[in-house]
Amino acid sequence: MNILLIGATGFIGRNIASALAATGHQVTPMSRQNGIDFSTMTSPAHWLPHLKGIDAVINCVGIIGETATQRFEPLHTLAPSALFRACHETGVRRVLQISALGADETAFSAYHLSKRAADNILRSLDLDWFVLRPSLIYGKGGKSADLFMRLARLPLLTVIGDGSQKLQPVHISDVVATVLQCLTSREVKRTLDILGTETFTFTEWLQWMRRAQGLQPAPVMRIPFWLAMLTARLASPLSPMLRPENLRMLQIGYWADVKPLVDFLGRKPLPVEPHLFFSNVDTIRRAS
């Protein structure tokens, strides 16, 4: 298939690109590194020239926090909605949207709401669409995965409240496997949460990451939620990841029913193992 892969330079996009190339697909990558700024692509007309000869579109563009130039509305809502409408206009039927776990009727953050708005546009169109909502993704090369690995290396683990936030992390290779299956699946018009089968508290997850890095369990410092929010507000200029809203999303946790994914894949997602924290789709493919 000829596949337009938007956000091809990111953590998810790079891994999808590599798996697509290995399975013989032709990939047209798109991102700012390929000369296209999504925030300028807010009308279907902007997309039409890019859809010639394309069989399927995968959108992996996203930001976790806003900056002066990177805003949720154009990147998460306006540009993808224009893209989906252009696909409808030109007959590119198969469209995969990487959304996020929590971009549903319970959404409260600007991040989730802006994703959900585009997901809803896609669902309203007569296309062979898939809305994929990954949980926390771990594996080699992810920005948030790397941040959590660094936090886990500290001699004192800092957790919010009692650190019992519920997480069902998923390995990057299972996200990619789901994407590959969506390209050929006859079950279309699907919204799928992509997550692992195992549930961890946030504290357990950090201790797991220490173990994966060959470290003994560390003592835990509990920070009241209000203090964590205040710290995030003060530290937010340092990184888009350090936003109070991101802490509120973490407080809710990242978990859901995994059964629909298991049924779709015909297998369970990978159980967490230490080596997976240092693996991506290439290392998994080479090992198998």
Ligand SMILES: NC(=O)c1ccc[n+]([C@@H]2O[C@H](COP(=O)([O-])OP(=O)(O)OC[C@H]3O[C@@H](n4cnc5c(N)ncnc54)[C@H](OP(=O)(O)O)[C@@H]3O)[C@@H](O)[C@H]2O)c1
């Ligand atoms: N990683 C996770 O744990 C996780 C979990 C759930 C959902 N998601 C969602 O999955 C998507 C991808 O995540 P990721 O981890 O792969 O993020 P990432 O590594 O930060 O990649 C983001 C991608 O978006 C592109 N991009 C950003 N701003 C752009 C712009 N203005 N114009 C064009 N392209 C732009 C980037 O390319 P350039 O910088 O080259 O422009 C890059 O290819 C996001 O929507 C994220 O919210 C991620």
